[in-house]
Amino acid sequence: MMLAYVRLEIRRTLRDTGFVIVGIATPLLMYVLFTNIGASDSAKDSMDYARYSMIGMAAYGALGAALAVGPGVAEDKARGWLRQLRVTPLSPFQVVVGRALTAGVTVLPAIVSVFAAGALVNGVRLAAWQWAAAAGLMWLGTVPFTLLGLGNGYGFSAQTTGVVSMASMMGLSVIGGLWFPVDAFPHWLASISRWTPTARFGDLGWSVLAHHGPGAGTLSVLALWLVLFAGYAVFSYRRSARTV
Amino acid sequence: MTEAARFRAVGKRFGAVQALRGLDLGIAAGETLALLGRNGAGKSTTIALLLGLDRPDDGEVELFGGVPEAAVRAGRVGAMLQEGQPVPRATVKELVSFVASTYPRPLPWREALELAGIGELAERRADRLSGGQAQRLRFALAVAGGPELLVLDEPTAALDVEARRAFWRSMRAYAGRGNTVLFSTHYLEEADGNADRIVVLDQGRTVADGTGEAIKRAVGATLVAFDLAGGSTRGLRGLPGVLALEVRGDRAVLRSSDSDATVLALAAAGLVRGLSVTPASLEDAFLTLTAHDSAGADARTDASAGAGTGAGTGTGATPDPAQSYEEAAR
Ligand SMILES: Nc1ncnc2c1ncn2[C@@H]1O[C@H](COP(=O)(O)OP(=O)(O)O)[C@@H](O)[C@H]1O
Numbered sequence: 001m002m003l004a005y006v007r008l009e010i011r012r013t014l015r016d017t018g019f020v021i022v023g024i025a026t027p028l029l030m031y032v033l034f035t036n037i038g039a040s041d042s043a044k045d046s047m048d049y050a051r052y053s054m055i056g057m058a059a060y061g062a063l064g065a066a067l068a069v070g071p072g073v074a075e076d077k078a079r080g081w082l083r084q085l086r087v088t089p090l091s092p093f094q095v096v097v098g099r100a101l102t103a104g105v106t107v108l109p110a111i112v113s114v115f116a117a118g119a120l121v122n123g124v125r126l127a128a129w130q131w132a133a134a135a136g137l138m139w140l141g142t143v144p145f146t147l148l149g150l151g152n153g154y155g156f157s158a159q160t161t162g163v164v165s166m167a168s169m170m171g172l173s174v175i176g177g178l179w180f181p182v183d184a185f186p187h188w189l190a191s192i193s194r195w196t197p198t199a200r201f202g203d204l205g206w207s208v209l210a211h212h213g214p215g216a217g218t219l220s221v222l223a224l225w226l227v228l229f230a231g232y233a234v235f236s237y238r239r240s241a242r243t244v
Numbered sequence: 245m246t247e248a249a250r251f252r253a254v255g256k257r258f259g260a261v262q263a264l265r266g267l268d269l270g271i272a273a274g275e276t277l278a279l280l281g282r283n284g285a286g287k288s289t290t291i292a293l294l295l296g297l298d299r300p301d302d303g304e305v306e307l308f309g310g311v312p313e314a315a316v317r318a319g320r321v322g323a324m325l326q327e328g329q330p331v332p333r334a335t336v337k338e339l340v341s342f343v344a345s346t347y348p349r350p351l352p353w354r355e356a357l358e359l360a361g362i363g364e365l366a367e368r369r370a371d372r373l374s375g376g377q378a379q380r381l382r383f384a385l386a387v388a389g390g391p392e393l394l395v396l397d398e399p400t401a402a403l404d405v406e407a408r409r410a411f412w413r414s415m416r417a418y419a420g421r422g423n424t425v426l427f428s429t430h431y432l433e434e435a436d437g438n439a440d441r442i443v444v445l446d447q448g449r450t451v452a453d454g455t456g457e458a459i460k461r462a463v464g465a466t467l468v469a470f471d472l473a474g475g476s477t478r479g480l481r482g483l484p485g486v487l488a489l490e491v492r493g494d495r496a497v498l499r500s501s502d503s504d505a506t507v508l509a510l511a512a513a514g515l516v517r518g519l520s521v522t523p524a525s526l527e528d529a530f531l532t533l534t535a536h537d538s539a540g541a542d543a544r545t546d547a548s549a550g551a552g553t554g555a556g557t558g559t560g561a562t563p564d565p566a567q568s569y570e571e572a573a574r
Pocket residue numbers: 258259261262263281282283284285286287288289290
């Protein structure tokens with residue numbers, strides 16, 4: 001019965017124009033535009049950027065898709081749907097897990113479509129294992145952001161959640177170097193960037209491109225954020241349980 | 245008769261507001277019970293506690309012999325809550341069949357839609373329904389799981405007269421299958437026309453409990469009015485049969501359970517100018533039970549005392565509601 005819930009939520013998410021724009025169309029469009037306009041010094045530079053940005057934009061889209069769970073939950077809360085679900089046999093815990101699983105599916109289009117554009121439009125060539133490892137690791141890497149989204153959704157009103165999600169998405173993307181390489185940042189910003197969950201999320205893919213895979217630093221920073229966001233989600237969820 | 249639910253001395257507080265005060269209430273399996281009360285009487289609070297959406301501060305609530313959550317998890321309950329708008333980006337059919345799928349013995353989704361009278365709206369997006377259609381979708385969601393107990397919190401609030409009639413037909417059809425129904429309303433007409441038994445709730449406690457007939461009898465079905473002509477109302481409440489007193493303009497309006505005795509007493513006192521004796525409407529009767537303003541405090545106590553003799557529970561030492569129900573039913 002939780003699967004029926006996940007199925008319903010996936011449909012509802014994919015019908016959401018806002019979601020399709022933020023979670024699929026924008027990253028795809030930005031990727032194709034950023035990598036094809038503006039003169040580059042050499043073919044090698046532009047291929048480097050096409051590869052770097054492919055990961056960056058896939059991460060940006062997946063981040064948007066994962067955070068979109070927040071406004072979705074907040075809206076259902078505001079409309080009394082979460083309360084309605086509480087009088088069905090579905091438990092509130094199954095509902096929150098169902099939402100997380102839904103995000104596990106709805107983050108995929110962003111990753112897959114930007115990767116496809118990389119291969120088909122920009123001619124990025126990777127070994128088969130690299131495609132699979134980059135996509136798989138980035139897919140797993142969305143979990144902390146889904147938890148952040150759940151925390152926002154259960155914690156705030158529908159309107160506030162929208163603003164908070166948008167702000168965290170933009171801020172984390174830029175500071176995390178998903179839009180522009182961190183090399184271009186001033187020193188102080190670059191050192192902050194290393195601690196963001198998004199920079200490390202991107203590194204899951206970039207490290208695969210560099211043939212070695214994520215190091216201990218990336219994994220531990222991500223684990224830290226995972227714990228932090230999980231705590232935030234649990235806190236918001238518990239607090240809302242009293243009012244939903 | 246077996247019991248579907250039972251409230252035992254249930255109290256519930258929200259900050260300074262005491263929403264329920266020692267509520268005792270039993271719901272028999274298979275009956276249709278109306279929870280009647282004006283806004284703020286505690287109907288939604290009672291329903292939230294019954295469904296396990298909230299916990300009582302005092303006393304206990306039992307649903308199908310266990311805690312409410314267990315009955316809800318077991319799929320024995322369906323509910324239409326007071327607040328709630330349809331969620332966007334899903335069709336009527338998707339929502340109803342999803343909710344049905346969470347129950348062990350659901351109705352086929354088409355049957356739930358037919359029962360709610362929205363069979364032709366299956367493919368419509370839920371957020372594109374009119375107010376009345378949305379209300380019926382919420383009814384379809386409540387019955388989709390084929391629950392033994394159906395709970396409806398002010399289900400006709402947004403409906404016009406025609407839609408109301410259709411709604412109550414649907415409700416009775418569902419009740420007619422042997423299910424238990426609890427609904428809340430602030431119209432005595434609706435309660436009287438659609439329930440086997442009415443529990444009148446006021447300020448968080450039951451002030452009457454019985455059939456519609458018994459309640460009407462208990463609250464005094466007659467209004468005796470006369471011109472005060474500047475005279476005082478002193479002593480009028482103490483006259484035989486008088487349950488409540490109201491002053492409208494220069495007329496004193498007495499609600500009486502025994503109009504003959506009241507009229508004789510008035511005649512003896514020489515208070516017969518413009519005397520009229522009229523039957524009270526159901527809404528008048530209900531207002532008497534739940535009046536708080538002007539003559540309010542007294543009227544309420546009087547009405548409860550009256551209700552105690554005929555139909556049910558008074559204030560203070562509250563008799564067992566199930567027992568008073570049987571009394572009223574005789
Ligand atoms: N969540 C809440 N917070 C504060 N007060 C509440 C809350 N829910 C109900 N109340 C108060 O409790 C009383 C009973 O409310 P309610 O059960 O909703 O009445 P009804 O459904 O009969 O209109 C009212 O005075 C209402 O203002």
